[in-house]
Amino acid sequence: MAETYWTGSGTANDFDDAGNWSGSAPSSGDTAIIAATDDSIDDATVTSVYSKLRVGSSFTGSIGTAVAGGQNALATGNTLAELDYNSKAKAALKGTITSVVLSDISSASDGFKFYGTTADFQILGGNGTVTLEAAASITSTLEVLGADSVKLEVDASATLAGTFIMDGGRVTIASGHSGTLKVRGGTLTLTGGNFGTIEITGGGVVKDERTATSSITSVTVYDGTFDGSGASGDVMTMGTLTIYADGVFDERTGVLAWDYTNPIAYEGTGLVYYDTGRTISQ
Secondary structure, three states: OOEEEEOOOOOOOOOOOHHHEOOOOOOOOOEEEEOOOOOEEOOOOOOOOOOEEEEOOOOOOEEOOOOOOOEEOOOOOOEEEEEEEEOOOEEEEEOEEEEEEEEEOOOOOOOEEEOOEEEEEEEOOOOOEEEEOOOOEEEEEEEEOOOOOOEEEEOOOOEEOOEEEEOOOEEEEOOOEEEEEEEOOOEEEEOOOOEEEEEEOOOEEEEEOOOOOEEEEEEEEEEEEEEOOOOOOOOEEEEEEEEEEEEEEEOOOOOOOEEEOOOOEEEOOOEEEOOOOOOOOO
16 A cells, blocks of 8 residues: 555556556555646556545646546546545546545636546535536535535536535536535526425525426525526426525516425515415415
8 A cells, every 4th residue: 555656757648657657557555646747647548456546736737638538547347445636737537436525626617527436526625617427426425615616517417316515616407416405605506307305504596497397305495595587397396395584485487387286384584586476375
């Protein structure tokens, strides 16, 4: 179990060439570290099997941006325990990874692209765009914390499960999410799919811009806004809506699209803005 550093002294772009590493190519139990270089690393056939990949702040090159569908983080069929990414260099990666932590990313509109599978995906800083591409799968937790300048885009064919938490930044989800979404700040925009439980606190904003008939199981607005006025599906089904004193729900689509399965629950003096023509019973 050793740390091996990228030197770039071997065959250009070859992740598995021992000459590109300090000592030897990363192997079982090793931590591979890429830093202090401006190399463009694009290797479509990575065969190394190791434990962790760390990309440091002094790395100014790129990884996998010239490989269709992203570069494998390690040999296909194996699992990387951890990807710790803290660089403004652009990257496009895939593979099975237990934990992905992004502490910094490129400021580009395609700063970090992820095509792989991971249990936990955390964005903790940066000021560019992170994209969960069509093949991406998050199986446990997706978190955007302390990353006010980051934009996260989730492709319509990506898979999200478990819990999503954000306290800032901008997130767009086109895939739907059957688990729990906790919006504690920032702006979450829904552009497609069905959703499970949404909780809004800390002044967070959820914008519903879905264009097809779809549903949400439960929305609770403690402190913040659910703006459903941008939804344009023929029927937008709301299972349970609960509004607290500092909460706002806006359904004004102009076509009475929102259909409530259960009575709206007011827990205080929160506000609901109804469409013109809506009949309200108490």
